[in-house]
Each structure stands twice: as structure tokens, then as C-alpha cells.
Amino acid sequence: CPGEPCPEPTIAPSYYTTSDAVIASESVFVVEISLVCKNGAQNVALYADVNGKQFPVTRGQDVGRYQVSWSLEHRQAQSGTYEVKFFDEESYSALRKGAWNGPWVSTEVVAAAIGLVVYYLAFSTKSSIQA
Numbered sequence: 001c002p003g004e005p006c007p008e009p010t011i012a013p014s015y016y017t018t019s020d021a022v023i024a025s026e027s028v029f030v031v032e033i034s035l036v037c038k039n040g041a042q043n044v045a046l047y048a049d050v051n052g053k054q055f056p057v058t059r060g061q062d063v064g065r066y067q068v069s070w071s072l073e074h075r076q077a078q079s080g081t082y083e084v085k086f087f088d089e090e091s092y093s094a095l096r097k098g099a100w101n102g103p104w105v106s107t108e109v110v111a112a113a114i115g116l117v118v119y120y121l122a123f124s125t126k127s128s129i130q131a
Helices: 089-095 109-128
Strands: 012-016 026-036 046-050 053-056 065-073 084-088
Touching: 012 109, 026 046, 026 109, 046 065, 046 089, 053 065, 053 089, 084 089, 084 109
Parallel strands: none
Antiparallel strands: 012 026, 026 065, 046 053, 046 084
């Protein structure tokens, strides 16, 4: 079933990482958002784009909670900013066709905050591995 549209979204990001990342062969990145739609929509289908690679966004048990995760081999997990762009179904379909040119669901401020969080996680994981 198709997801509902979400005009004028309010997004609050959070993040976490697993404690066993030091012994794993890959760095795992997890971004969780809380989404509130002006129209009260609760069945919003979202997709994420990280560095040109698309990932499905899963719904959490709580209403309005969504999560996207991805992993990279430690040597590919560069320190720096990882920008996570979120799309609704219509925007994601246009992105896959190469014709998308509308605004991102998340604001630049949210993307920058998520990037800083991911940078910190990547840097701390890399430091732990090298220690």
C-alpha cells in the first residue's frame, strides 16, 4: 500500500552505534529520525540516499519513528561528513528516474547535524580500531 504524503515535515534526528563495532569487520552507521507531519500522516514511506547509494528506511514500533542503517568496511569508512537525504515515495521515484530536482525532505541544518554525528562515530570507531 502506498504511503501518505507528509507536507511540511518536522524532523528530529538521533543516532547510535553498536558496542561491538571494534571487533566487527565493518563500521555500521545508524540514523533514526522522529517525523511529525503537519497533516498528521502516520503511514509515510521514506527512502534515504547516502553518498549516491539508496537505502530503505524502516518504520519503528513508535509512531513517527524511522531508521536507516548502512555499513562500510573499516578501510572505506572515511572520517568526514556523511549527508543523509530522506525522500518520500514520489521524490524517490523521480530520483531513480534521474529527474528529481525538488527540495529535500530534511533541511540542510538537519543534514549537517547528522553528518557531524556520523563523523564523530566514524572517527571514534576508527580510533578504537587503531588503538
